[in-house]
Amino acid sequence: MIAPARYAERIGEAARLTARAGLDALLIGVGADLRYLTGYPAMALERLTMLVVPARGPAILIAPRLEVSSARACPAVASGFLDVVTWDETEDPVALLVARLGAELALPTTGIRRVAVSDRTWAIFVLRLQAALPSAIFEVASTITRQLRMAKDAEEIALLRLAAEAADRVIGQVSHGRLIGRSEAEVSREVRERLVAEGHELAEFAIVGSGPNSASPHHEASGRLIQAGEPVVLDIGGTLAGYTSDTTRTIWVGGDDPALAPDAEFVRLYGVLREAQAAACAAVQPGVTCEDLDATARRIIVAGGYGPQFFHRLGHGIGLEAHEEPYLVAGNPQPLQAGYAFSVEPGIYFEGRYGARLEDIVVCGPVGPLVLNRSPLDLQVVDGR
Numbered sequence: 061m062i063a064p065a066r067y068a069e070r071i072g073e074a075a076r077l078t079a080r081a082g083l084d085a086l087l088i089g090v091g092a093d094l095r096y097l098t099g100y101p102a103m104a105l106e107r108l109t110m111l112v113v114p115a116r117g118p119a120i121l122i123a124p125r126l127e128v129s130s131a132r133a134c135p136a137v138a139s140g141f142l143d144v145v146t147w148d149e150t151e152d153p154v155a156l157l158v159a160r161l162g163a164e165l166a167l168p169t170t171g172i173r174r175v176a177v178s179d180r181t182w183a184i185f186v187l188r189l190q191a192a193l194p195s196a197i198f199e200v201a202s203t204i205t206r207q208l209r210m211a212k213d214a215e216e217i218a219l220l221r222l223a224a225e226a227a228d229r230v231i232g233q234v235s236h237g238r239l240i241g242r243s244e245a246e247v248s249r250e251v252r253e254r255l256v257a258e259g260h261e262l263a264e265f266a267i268v269g270s271g272p273n274s275a276s277p278h279h280e281a282s283g284r285l286i287q288a289g290e291p292v293v294l295d296i297g298g299t300l301a302g303y304t305s306d307t308t309r310t311i312w313v314g315g316d317d318p319a320l321a322p323d324a325e326f327v328r329l330y331g332v333l334r335e336a337q338a339a340a341c342a343a344v345q346p347g348v349t350c351e352d353l354d355a356t357a358r359r360i361i362v363a364g365g366y367g368p369q370f371f372h373r374l375g376h377g378i379g380l381e382a383h384e385e386p387y388l389v390a391g392n393p394q395p396l397q398a399g400y401a402f403s404v405e406p407g408i409y410f411e412g413r414y415g416a417r418l419e420d421i422v423v424c425g426p427v428g429p430l431v432l433n434r435s436p437l438d439l440q441v442v443d444g445r
C-alpha cells in the first residue's frame with residue numbers, strides 16, 4: 061500500500077521540477093505517470109482525463125462526468141490533496157483545461173509558452189492541446205517524471221518484492237509440473253492462471269519457448285509440444301497492486317532417460333550465462349552506470365565465446381510499467397541511484413537450435429544490490445512427466 065500522503069509529496073515534487081525546468085505546466089494523461097502521481101488507474105478513453113500540474117498553484121484533475129466517482133476514489137483526491145474538475149458530454153475539455161491553467165498561472169492563453177505532456181498521451185489529445193495553446197512549445201513529460209519514478213520508495217520496493225515472490229512461486233510450480241507432451245500455449249495458459257492465483261490482478265505475459273523456440277527472446281507461445289531432452293525458457297510476469305513482476309528461468313526437461321540430459325554445449329553456455337548474470341547483479345551499487353552494468357555481463361559472455369549470441373540489452377527499469385527507465389544498455393551513461401529497480405536478464409541464443417535467458421529483478425540498495433527474485437539460478441533438470 062502506498063500511503064495517501066505520498067501522492068501529495070509526488071505532485072508537489074513534480075510541480076517543483078516543472079517550475080525549475082522553466083515549464084509552465086505538466087499535463088499528465090492516462091497511464092503510469094498518472095497512476096504514480098495520483099494513484100488513479102484510469103481507463104484510457106476517447107474522453108479526456110488529465111492531471112494538470114501548473115508550475116505554480118494547485119494541481120487539478122480534469123475528468124469526464126461519467127468517470128467522476130472513480131476519479132474521486134483515487135487516493136490523491138480521496139485524501140483531499142487534489143480537486144477534480146469535471147466536464148459534461150457537450151463541453152470541450154481542452155478549452156476547460158486551458159482556461160483553468162491560464163487562470164492558475166494568471167496568464168493569457170498566448171502567454172503559456174512551454175508545457176510537457178506525458179509520453180503516452182494519445183495524439184488526438186496532444187493535437188487539440190497544441191491547437192488550443194498556439195504559443196506553447198510541447199515537450200515530453202518523462203524528462204520530469206523519470207526523475208521521480210526511477211527511484212522507488214520503500215513502499216514501492218515492498219510491492220515489487222511481493223510481485224517477484226509471486227512470480228517465483230509460479231516458476232517453481234510450473235517447473236515441477238508436467239511439461240512433456242503439452243503445448244507451449246497450454247503451459248502459457250497455466251502460467252497466467254497461476255500468476256492470478258498467486259495474487260496478480262493481471263498476468264501480462266507468459267513466454268514459453270521450448271527447444272528451438274528457446275532461441276527466440278520474445279517467442280509467442282505456440283502449439284509446439286514440449287519434449288524431453290530440450291530446454292524451456294519461461295519468461296513470466298504481470299501486475300500485483302499495480303507493480304510489475306518479470307522473471308525468466310531456463311530449465312532443462314530431462315524426462316527419465318539419462319541420455320536426454322543437457323548436452324555439454326548447453327551446460328557450458330548455461331554456465332557462462334549464469335556467471336554473467338551473477339556478476340552484473342553483484343556489481344549493482346549507486347554510481348555504477350547503466351552501460352557499465354551491461355558491459356559487466358557482456359564481457360563475460362564475450363570471453364565465453366558467445367558475444368554475437370547475446371544481442372539484446374542487459375535489462376530495463378521496472379515499476380508501474382514492465383519496461384520503463386532506466387534501460388541497461390550501451391550508450392546510457394545514467395548512474396544508478398538507491399531505489400532504482402530493473403531487470404538483469406542476459407541471454408545466449410543459437411537460432412534454430414536453442415537458447416537460454418536468466419532474469420531477476422534487482423533494486424539498487426544504498427550500498428549494494430537487493431535481488432528480489434529467489435528462484436534457483438543453477439540449471440534445473442526437471443522430470444517434466
Ligand code: ZN
Pocket residue numbers: 278
Ligand atoms: Zn523482454
Ligand code: ZN
Pocket residue numbers: 295296297306307308419
Ligand atoms: Zn522478462
Ligand code: ZN
Pocket residue numbers: 306376403405419
Ligand atoms: Zn524483462
